[in-house]
Amino acid sequence: MLTALSIRDVVLIEALDLDFGQGLGVLTGETGAGKSILLDALGLALGGRGDSGLVRHGAGQAIVTASFAAPAPGGRLATILDDAGIAVEEGEPLVIRRQVKADGGSRGFVNNQPASAALLREIAPMLVEIHGQHDDRGLLNPRGHRMMLDGFGRVDTGATAAAWTTLREAEARLAEAREEIETAARDREWLDHAVAELTRLAPEPGEEETLADRRRTMQRSEKIAGELDAAETCLQGSDGALAGLRQAARVLERIGEDHPALAEALAAIDRAVIEASLAEDRLVEAQRELAYDPRALEEDEARLFELRGMARKHRVQPDDLAALTEELRGRLERLDAGEEGIARLEAAVARARTTYDQAAALVSQARQAAAIRLDQAVKGELTPLKLDAARFRTVVAAAEPSQWSAAGKDRVEFEISTNPGAPFAPLMKIASGGELSRFILALKVALAEEGGAATMIFDEIDRGVGGAVASAIGDRLHRLATRTQLLVVTHSPQVAARGAAHLLIAKSHDGTVTRTGVRPLSHAERREEIARMLSGATITDEARAQADRLIETA
Numbered sequence: 304m305l306t307a308l309s310i311r312d313v314v315l316i317e318a319l320d321l322d323f324g325q326g327l328g329v330l331t332g333e334t335g336a337g338k339s340i341l342l343d344a345l346g347l348a349l350g351g352r353g354d355s356g357l358v359r360h361g362a363g364q365a366i367v368t369a370s371f372a373a374p375a376p377g378g379r380l381a382t383i384l385d386d387a388g389i390a391v392e393e394g395e396p397l398v399i400r401r402q403v404k405a406d407g408g409s410r411g412f413v414n415n416q417p418a419s420a421a422l423l424r425e426i427a428p429m430l431v432e433i434h435g436q437h438d439d440r441g442l443l444n445p446r447g448h449r450m451m452l453d454g455f456g457r458v459d460t461g462a463t464a465a466a467w468t469t470l471r472e473a474e475a476r477l478a479e480a481r482e483e484i485e486t487a488a489r490d491r492e493w494l495d496h497a498v499a500e501l502t503r504l505a506p507e508p509g510e511e512e513t514l515a516d517r518r519r520t521m522q523r524s525e526k527i528a529g530e531l532d533a534a535e536t537c538l539q540g541s542d543g544a545l546a547g548l549r550q551a552a553r554v555l556e557r558i559g560e561d562h563p564a565l566a567e568a569l570a571a572i573d574r575a576v577i578e579a580s581l582a583e584d585r586l587v588e589a590q591r592e593l594a595y596d597p598r599a600l601e602e603d604e605a606r607l608f609e610l611r612g613m614a615r616k617h618r619v620q621p622d623d624l625a626a627l628t629e630e631l632r633g634r635l636e637r638l639d640a641g642e643e644g645i646a647r648l649e650a651a652v653a654r655a656r657t658t659y660d661q662a663a664a665l666v667s668q669a670r671q672a673a674a675i676r677l678d679q680a681v682k683g684e685l686t687p688l689k690l691d692a693a694r695f696r697t698v699v700a701a702a703e704p705s706q707w708s709a710a711g712k713d714r715v716e717f718e719i720s721t722n723p724g725a726p727f728a729p730l731m732k733i734a735s736g737g738e739l740s741r742f743i744l745a746l747k748v749a750l751a752e753e754g755g756a757a758t759m760i761f762d763e764i765d766r767g768v769g770g771a772v773a774s775a776i777g778d779r780l781h782r783l784a785t786r787t788q789l790l791v792v793t794h795s796p797q798v799a800a801r802g803a804a805h806l807l808i809a810k811s812h813d814g815t816v817t818r819t820g821v822r823p824l825s826h827a828e829r830r831e832e833i834a835r836m837l838s839g840a841t842i843t844d845e846a847r848a849q850a851d852r853l854i855e856t857a
Contacts, residue, residue: 304788305431305758306396307370312362313344315810315819327784329799330792330821331832332808337819338792341808342433342762345369348401349431350423353409364404371397371430372757380429389416397430399423431758434743443730443743449670449715452697455750456673463666464709466659473655477648483634484641491638497617498631504613506624514607521600548576663711670699670713677749684745687775689768690738694720695745696727717746740764741776748779758788765795773797796836800853805829830854 310319315337332338347357348369358365373394374380384391391397391414400412401423411418453460551572558565614621637644674697681695695717702714718727719742730742744764765776773795781801783789793799805824810817824832830850831842838846 304372305369305790306372307368308341308345308348309366309368309370310341310344311366312359313347313357313365313367314340314359315817316340316344317359317818319821321806321821323788323790324804325784325788326803327781327801328788328790328804328806329802330790330806330808331794331799331836333810334794336808336810338762338808340819341821342760342792345431345760346433347403348399348423349427350401350411350420350425353401353403353420355403355405355407357403358405362405364402366400366402368398368400371399373397380426383422383426384413387418387422389413389418389422431760433760433762434740434747434764443739445716445729448697448717449710449713451750452670452673452677452699452715453710455677456669458666458669458673460666460710463659463662463711466655466662467707467709470652470655470659473648473652477645477652480637480641480645480648484638484645488638488641494631494635494638498628498635501613501624501628501631504609504624506610506613506621506628508622508625511607511610511621514603514610518600518603518607521603548572548579663707663713666711667699667713670711670715673697674699674715680749681745684748684779687772688741688745688779689772689775690721690741690745692722693738693742694727695742698727740766741768744776744779744783747783758790759783760790760792762792763794764791765793765798769795769797777801794836796833796850796853799829799833799836800850800856805832807832 304325305323307323308319308321310316312318330338330341343351343357344367347353347365348367373396374384374391376393380397381391395414398412398414399418400415401409402411403409409420411420411423413422452458556569610621610624614624617624617627619627677697678695685691685693685695696719698714698716698718700714700716702712706714717730719730720727721738730739740761741764744761747759761780764780765773768776774797776795777798777800780789780791780798784803791798791802799805806821807824807828808819808821810819812818830847833850833853834842834846837849
């Protein structure tokens with residue numbers, strides 16, 4: 304719901320702050336007072352063209368700020384804003400601001416966060432519906448007619464949507480399988496060769512690292528083999544250290560009792576023998592592990608070269624060759640069993656299409672029934688609105704296959720015939736400005752349960768009518784306003800009398816500058832304004848009395 308509108312330096316409006324409430328609000332004023340400026344300003348805030356011509360003469364920029372009630376958490380509006388990266392705190396109002404510079408360029412903001420004009424235009428239909436003779440959105444756009452009919456008729460498209468998703472997924476799997484088989488068939492010779500080559504190589508995960516480590520170990524062994532032999536000779540040779548220690552120990556064992564120091568020397572030599580023996584064991588172990596086998600080194604290097612060459616050939620890492628082998632082998636197997644697999648997928652698509660067709664047919668039946676009820680509901684609204692010669696119909700027809708969707712196979716469009724015998728055609732192409740507004744009102748009344756934007760604005764819906772028709776329009780607007788916020792720009796006293804709030808748009812001139820202003824009317828001022836609408840420039844007592852009667856019966 305629109306709660307407030309602030310306008311600065313837009314055309315003839317210097318500064319204007321308005322508050323709005325629930326129900327029916329009417330805006331009146333003499334012709335040329337500037338009612339269109341107010342709607343242009345609101346349209347600017349909702350993503351309209353940022354024309355520098357809207358900036359008041361002498362001002363640097365125009366600013367329009369529109370405040371709306373907090374959007375419902377998790378609703379479509381909140382989701383769109385969240386996807387756009389605009390945070391809206393739960394329960395906080397939605398404030399849209401648009402600035403247009405006199406030298407060109409505009410900027411938009413939602414809750415003080417930058418927002419593009421495209422985003423403002425996207426969320427605008429969820430906030431405000433503006434209906435007038437130049438309106439080309441809302442009820443006049445056939446793209447929304449199916450959704451409106453579904454809302455009116457409580458048409459459940461859940462099963463159709465689920466069947467559509469299943470069908471699309473089945474078709475995608477079939478298309479993918481066909482493409483894979485076609486590609487595999489073109490590459491059959493290459494696949495056969497690649498699989499045979501990889502199978503012969505038989506790569507294993509981690510094999511490259513194992514081979515590389517083993518090669519490095521053997522290369523080191525080749526370099527230190529001589530040093531190891533020399534070390535072994537020093538320990539184990541006839542003149543080696545270990546042999547000398549053992550010989551010294553045997554000598555000391557014979558004379559060790561002759562002096563305590565000799566016993567200590569023997570003990571030290573025994574420890575040295577033990578440590579030297581341990582060193583000898585470790586040296587033998589190292590020689591065994593670092594054994595250098597030229598043939599084994601050559602074989603490992605050849606295998607490593609082959610693995611890395613195959614990896615470069617297939618543009619993968621050596622460790623991925625085993626997985627690649629299985630992948631290519633699987634492609635060959637799927638190619639060999641391709642026709643059987645395609646047949647299964649085709650059968651799945653056929654089943655999914657049958658389910659979708661059946662669900663879509665039920666939805667179509669529900670729409671046809673809803674269309675009959677809607678036509679009758681609209682028909683009942685036409686005569687009071689002086690459209691008794693007109694006919695309305697809801698066309699539910701088969702859409703092109705390319706237009707099938709989760710909502711079914713139907714194309715829905717509202718059409719009218721304004722005169723007996725005249726052909727039916729879309730609303731926009733037949734109705735004149737006044738007729739069009741009244742048709743929209745009739746539709747809105749019939750579709751009242753369907754809902755829509757929280758705020759609706761009708762621009763001079765009563766143009767060219769009066770008396771009973773104007774009263775009928777006022778009655779229907781009043782009924783609509785019990786469900787949503789409704790703002791009406793009107794020249795009809797019958798409509799103005801039904802308003803819960805009355806705003807007067809007036810132009811003033813101080814000899815230098817012309818300004819447009821808007822102010823709420825008190826009860827007495829409202830009576831005078833309605834009397835003016837009834838009698839013209841000269842307000843008579845009779846007009847005031849009639850104004851009182853209209854307000855009392857509203």
